[in-house]
Amino acid sequence: MDLGVIGMIVDAHVHLKHGDIRRTEYSPEVIVETMDRVGIDKSVVFAMSTTTKRSIEMALEAVRKYPGRLIPFVYALPNYERPVIAELEEAITKLGFKGIKLHAGECTLAEYVTDPVIALAERLGVPCLIDCMGRFWDIERMARCFPGAKLIVAHLGRYLCEDEALIDRFIELALRYENIFLDVSGVALTHKIREAVSKVGSDRVIFGTDGPHEAPDTVGFAKKELDKIKALNLDPEDEEAVLGGTIARLLKI
């Protein structure tokens, strides 16, 4: 094993542009300064609430400023004017993008929209981070139809979900399909993170902050999210995997 990787903390869910009502944007400077102050080594960054083309421009600009710190994902969103699949493929094969982001808030997860994207992710060997907003059956279908595609389910299934039974279904799904990974950003019921680790294994549970956020400030927010994982008192090997090892392996970094 690469000794440099041990103990590396990777935030696997960071927005250059959010999906909130104001479509908040954060500069790479703010993101990296926050990481420095919290002790996060690398962050996966992406933009949403914009076109695939613009998401590529924003992430490229950020990563060129901070190579080695920021890892770009490309945002997949259908477009009337341009073939998005070609843009995704170019971003991954020529521009160094390491994964794809999909969000049910901006496009349906129906098979006629998502399947070309998941097939591409499978073919190119990159993970797809999907915020499915609790749409369990869409994720179940993707996992079943694309066994070779690595699917990262954002927020343990649904952002700030208080419905334990729904989270349980996503954990059980991960038990059934080895290509499902669980992103534990934006999880309100933190004991479900521990449960996911003990049931599914830390090699498929991934830390992220879903930041930056201003409450109380970007540093305080990211620190609180990191402390949430540390407070679980996982076995050291599990904590290390959740905080960076698992995503590092997935992204081959």
Ligand SMILES: [Zn+2]
């Ligand atoms: Zn997010």
